[in-house]
Amino acid sequence: MTTSARPSSASPSPSSAAAAPSWDDLVSTALLGVERRTPPWLQGADDPAAALLDLAAVRTVQRRAGLRPGTAAPLPEPARPDPRPELPPAARRRLALLLADRAAGGSGGRNGSAPNLAELLPQWLAAANAHGYRAPAPLLDALLDAARARSDLRPHALELAGPGALWLAAFNPDWKFALRTTAPASPSPGAAPPPGPEERSTLWQEGLFAERVALLARLRATDPAAALELLRSTWAQERAEDRLMFVDALREGLSASDEPFLEEALSDRSRNVRATAAELLSALPGSALAARMASRALACVSAVPGPGGGLRLVVEAPAGCDAAMERDGVVARPPSGRGERSWWLGQLVDATPLSAWTEAFGLPPAALVELPVADDWQADLHAAWSRAAVRQRDAGWARALLGPLPEPAVRPAPVGDPARLLAVLPEEERAAWVARFVESQGLAESHSMLGVCAVPWSEPLGRAVVDALDIARDAGSYPWSFSGVMGLAERSLDPSAVDRVAPLAALPEETENGSPGAAGYWSEAFGRLAATLRLRATMLQELRPGPAAAP
Incomplete structure (x- = not known):
C-alpha cells in the first residue's frame, strides 16, 4: 500500500479520543472556512485546510465501517383486490398508446390530419368505465401521471385505476391528489356494490379521504339515509375542507329527510360549509329555509296594473342584509362592480322555490317571464330566475326562460346562460x-x-x-x-x-x-x-x- 506523500505534520494527532472532532464539527469548520476560525484540533498543523480534509477522509472511513445493517421493515399491506374484469387485449394496447401519446406531448394538436389522441383519452376512459373494466397494473403509473397533469381526467382515471391507484399514491408524493379526489357521483355499471354495514363502518373510520367520499357517494345513490347516518357519526371531528366535500356529496339523493342536518350545518364554523348547506336547502322546495327566502323575495316583487291595462312587475330590492339573511346563505358583500341591493335581491330570488312565484301571481312561468318589469330590473330578475331554474332543475321554467325554438333570421334573446338552462331539459329536447x-x-x-x-x-x-x-x-x-x-x-x-x-x-x-x-x-x-x-x-x-x- 502506497503511503501518502503529504508531510505527517499536516494532520495533527489528537491527544485523546475525546479531542477527536465529530462529523458535525468537520462540516461546520468546512462551511465556515479555516481562514476565519481554526479550531483547537487543527492548531499547529502546517496546512489546516489539508489537515481538515485528511480528518474528513478518516472520519468517512470510520462512519462507513461502523454502519450496522438496518432492521428490515415489514412489507406494506397489499392493495385491496379489484374484482372487475381486465381490459380486452386490443383495448389494453389502445390505452397504452393514448397514455404514451400524452406523455410525448400529443400527436394531433390543431395542425395536420392526424387525430388528437390526447383529446380522445377522456372519452375512452368514460367508455371503459361504462363497461366496468379495471386498468392493467403495468399502466397504473402512466394513468396516475396523466391524471396528475389534467384534473379533468382524475375522476374517470381513478375510477378505472381502482384501489391500486390509492395504494400507489400512498408511496409517491406526486400522486397524493388521488387520496383526495372524489369519484364520479354515479358509479359505472360494472362497479362493485356498496360494502356491507360492518365493512362500511371500518372504511368510513379508517379509509383514505378519497375512499370515504366514494363510499358516501355510492351510498347516497342506493341508501341516502344510511349515508347521512354515517356522516353524522363523525361530523364533529371532520376538518372544515372535508366537511365541505361531504356536504356537497349530499346533492345525490337529496330529500326532505336531509333538512334537519343541513339546518344544523347553517351554523357551521366554515363559511363555505354554510353556503353549501344553504344552497342545498334552497333546492328543497318544502324546506324552512326555502319558505324564509320566498317570504323575503315576494316582499320585494309585486304585480301592479301596467299602462296598457295588463300587469307589470315592480321590484323594491332589499335595503340591507341582516344576520338572519346571512345565516340563510346570503353573502352580504357584493363582488366588485355590483350594486349591493341587486346583489341581495338576486340571492333571495335564487333561493326561492319557483312554485312560489306561480302561486303568488297565479300565472304560469311563460306568462310571468313575458311580464314587463319596471325601472330596469328585468335583467336582474330574469337572471335570478334562470339561476333558480338551473338549481331546482325545473324544466318548465327553463323552457319559459329560453323561449320558443329559434326561427330563421330571428336573433333570439335567451335569458341568463342558455347552456345552463338547456342542461335542465331532457337530452332529446x-x-x-x-x-x-x-x-x-x-x-x-x-x-x-x-x-x-x-x-x-x-x-x-x-x-x-x-x-x-x-x-x-x-x-x-x-x-x-x-x-x-x-x-x-x-x-x-x-x-x-x-x-x-x-x-x-x-x-x-x-x-x-x-x-x-x-x-x-x-x-x-x-x-x-x-x-x-x-x-x-x-x-x-x-x-x-x-x-x-x-x-
Whole structure:
C-alpha cells in the first residue's frame, strides 16, 4: 500500500479520543472556512485546510465501517383486490398508446390530419368505465401521471385505476391528489356494490379521504339515509375542507329527510360549509329555509296594473342584509362592480322555490317571464330566475326562460346562460333546441350550447353542425374561428357521421372573397374530423367484450 506523500505534520494527532472532532464539527469548520476560525484540533498543523480534509477522509472511513445493517421493515399491506374484469387485449394496447401519446406531448394538436389522441383519452376512459373494466397494473403509473397533469381526467382515471391507484399514491408524493379526489357521483355499471354495514363502518373510520367520499357517494345513490347516518357519526371531528366535500356529496339523493342536518350545518364554523348547506336547502322546495327566502323575495316583487291595462312587475330590492339573511346563505358583500341591493335581491330570488312565484301571481312561468318589469330590473330578475331554474332543475321554467325554438333570421334573446338552462331539459329536447339554433343562427354563438348536449350527438344535431360547417366553408368564412366547434365535433359526432364528413375533405377551389389558405385549412380540418370518427369507432369496438378489431 502506497503511503501518502503529504508531510505527517499536516494532520495533527489528537491527544485523546475525546479531542477527536465529530462529523458535525468537520462540516461546520468546512462551511465556515479555516481562514476565519481554526479550531483547537487543527492548531499547529502546517496546512489546516489539508489537515481538515485528511480528518474528513478518516472520519468517512470510520462512519462507513461502523454502519450496522438496518432492521428490515415489514412489507406494506397489499392493495385491496379489484374484482372487475381486465381490459380486452386490443383495448389494453389502445390505452397504452393514448397514455404514451400524452406523455410525448400529443400527436394531433390543431395542425395536420392526424387525430388528437390526447383529446380522445377522456372519452375512452368514460367508455371503459361504462363497461366496468379495471386498468392493467403495468399502466397504473402512466394513468396516475396523466391524471396528475389534467384534473379533468382524475375522476374517470381513478375510477378505472381502482384501489391500486390509492395504494400507489400512498408511496409517491406526486400522486397524493388521488387520496383526495372524489369519484364520479354515479358509479359505472360494472362497479362493485356498496360494502356491507360492518365493512362500511371500518372504511368510513379508517379509509383514505378519497375512499370515504366514494363510499358516501355510492351510498347516497342506493341508501341516502344510511349515508347521512354515517356522516353524522363523525361530523364533529371532520376538518372544515372535508366537511365541505361531504356536504356537497349530499346533492345525490337529496330529500326532505336531509333538512334537519343541513339546518344544523347553517351554523357551521366554515363559511363555505354554510353556503353549501344553504344552497342545498334552497333546492328543497318544502324546506324552512326555502319558505324564509320566498317570504323575503315576494316582499320585494309585486304585480301592479301596467299602462296598457295588463300587469307589470315592480321590484323594491332589499335595503340591507341582516344576520338572519346571512345565516340563510346570503353573502352580504357584493363582488366588485355590483350594486349591493341587486346583489341581495338576486340571492333571495335564487333561493326561492319557483312554485312560489306561480302561486303568488297565479300565472304560469311563460306568462310571468313575458311580464314587463319596471325601472330596469328585468335583467336582474330574469337572471335570478334562470339561476333558480338551473338549481331546482325545473324544466318548465327553463323552457319559459329560453323561449320558443329559434326561427330563421330571428336573433333570439335567451335569458341568463342558455347552456345552463338547456342542461335542465331532457337530452332529446336539448339536442332538438340546439339543432334548431344552429340551423337558424349558425355556429357563432353555439359552442357552449353544443358542449352541454349528450355525446354522441343525435343525428339531427350532428347533421345541423356538419351542414353549418360546410356552409361556413362555402361562404369563405375565416376558418380558424371554427376550430373550437370542429374540436367539439371530433369528440361528439356519432362515428356513423363519417360518411357525411369524408367527402368534405376534398380540396375545394379558393373563393374570390375567401381568406388566403382557407380552402386548404378546411380540407385538412374535415380530413382530421373523418379520421377521428373512424378511430373513435374502432376504439369503441375494441372495448366491447369478445373479439375486437385490432388497433
